[in-house]
Amino acid sequence: MKIARIKVYQLDMPLTEPYYLSGGRLKFEQLDSTFVEIQTDDGLTGWGEGCPWGHTYLPAHGSGIRAGLEILAPALIGQDPRSLDHINRLMDVTLPGHPYVKSPLDMACWDITGQGGNMPLWQMMGGAQATPVCVNSSISTGTPDEMIALIRKASQKGYRTHSAKIGGSDTAADIARIEAISETLPTHETVTFDVNRAWTPGTAIQVLNSVDARDWVEQPCETLDQCAHVARRVQNPIMLDECMHTFGDHLEAWKINACEGVKVKPNRVGGLTRARQIRDFGISVGWQMHIEDLGGSGLADTAAIHLAASTPEANRLASWLCHYHLSIDPVPNMGARNEGGFATPPSIPGLGVKPDMNVLGEAIAVYGV
Ligand code: MG
Numbered sequence: 001m002k003i004a005r006i007k008v009y010q011l012d013m014p015l016t017e018p019y020y021l022s023g024g025r026l027k028f029e030q031l032d033s034t035f036v037e038i039q040t041d042d043g044l045t046g047w048g049e050g051c052p053w054g055h056t057y058l059p060a061h062g063s064g065i066r067a068g069l070e071i072l073a074p075a076l077i078g079q080d081p082r083s084l085d086h087i088n089r090l091m092d093v094t095l096p097g098h099p100y101v102k103s104p105l106d107m108a109c110w111d112i113t114g115q116g117g118n119m120p121l122w123q124m125m126g127g128a129q130a131t132p133v134c135v136n137s138s139i140s141t142g143t144p145d146e147m148i149a150l151i152r153k154a155s156q157k158g159y160r161t162h163s164a165k166i167g168g169s170d171t172a173a174d175i176a177r178i179e180a181i182s183e184t185l186p187t188h189e190t191v192t193f194d195v196n197r198a199w200t201p202g203t204a205i206q207v208l209n210s211v212d213a214r215d216w217v218e219q220p221c222e223t224l225d226q227c228a229h230v231a232r233r234v235q236n237p238i239m240l241d242e243c244m245h246t247f248g249d250h251l252e253a254w255k256i257n258a259c260e261g262v263k264v265k266p267n268r269v270g271g272l273t274r275a276r277q278i279r280d281f282g283i284s285v286g287w288q289m290h291i292e293d294l295g296g297s298g299l300a301d302t303a304a305i306h307l308a309a310s311t312p313e314a315n316r317l318a319s320w321l322c323h324y325h326l327s328i329d330p331v332p333n334m335g336a337r338n339e340g341g342f343a344t345p346p347s348i349p350g351l352g353v354k355p356d357m358n359v360l361g362e363a364i365a366v367y368g369v
Contacts, residue, residue, distance in 0.1 A: 005368035022198040032062025036104040048107030051296035060100040068101030073367035081109040099270030106271025114350035127310030132342035136161035136318035144180035158341035161318040167198025182213040192216040208234040228258035261288040302335035
């Protein structure tokens with residue numbers, strides 16, 4: 001089996017309402033998503049999606065994916081898409097770094113490998129069944145009352161785990177947010193306070209040692225070293241996200257005891273192949289993980305849910321579904337959806353999701369014959 005053709009599509013996906021991170025420092029209104037369709041010489045078609053959460057969240061942006069695909073896609077023509085590790089090594093030789101560019105290609109190769117082998121992705125990744133995965137809400141930064149109202153709204157949709165976005169220059173406001181949310185949350189619901197790297201180490205230590213809450217705290221500061229410094233001086237378990245790009249970053253975080261868990265996001269680390277390696281390392285060192293993507297439609301969400309569903313329950317906390325924040329749905333009625341706080345991956349071979357071409361439109365680039 002050989003890759004004969006790679007088609008690229010672009011879609012602007014507006015959010016249903018503006019979304020704020022880091023105490024309002026980062027505002028998001030629309031996501032720029034890139035869809036990749038890989039066609040093989042024996043008639044199989046695989047799909048991938050790359051969607052950074054805007055261009056201010058990480059060193060990644062939508063047009064960067066398309067520019068990178070101009071270099072990577074021609075190199076993959078003629079390769080066997082089922083040779084996943086070889087495909088990843090070839091991409092690394094052709095374009096070192098730029099992991100987020102590689103993710104949609106790698107995802108489409110997984111889709112084809114699953115279809116060719118007649119297995120759903122959750123099984124290829126080691127799972128025994130299509131386990132329903134706990135999903136978490138994502139709560140935009142606001143006043144304590146605004147954030148509690150959003151959490152209540154999410155609870156009504158079945159969410160029992162919440163990711164509350166905090167962090168900013170106003171230390172007192174963050175203390176008020178943490179205390180109000182912790183006090184209000186029903187005992188059967190949990191929250192992670194996601195700082196999105198907004199605090200200096202001094203602010204993090206001051207805030208976290210001022211509150212009674214012992215909930216998870218995510219990415220308190222910009223760098224891995226800063227987060228490790230904080231982890232040694234607070235009682236909250238620490239989750240790392242934005243500072244983790246390579247397998248080496250995860251190894252280093254474990255060596256210096258920087259965290260008790262990580263977010264595993266295929267688009268951040270370079271695709272499902274790399275995400276699975278990191279997931280397996282996380283299992284071996286006893287981390288608890290959130291397995292989800294940076295952003296995207298139900299297609300990217302479903303790929304991450306396959307990986308989450310194949311992960312032991314003891315090692316996963318919850319998964320966020322980005323597509324509920326979008327006003328359009330390029331994969332209507334397909335893939336992993338929130339059903340009472342849980343999402344289940346499809347059990348048909350491969351990824352189990354294909355875009356509606358009426359929503360996606362015409363390809364903006366075609367590589368191969
Ligand atoms: Mg985060």
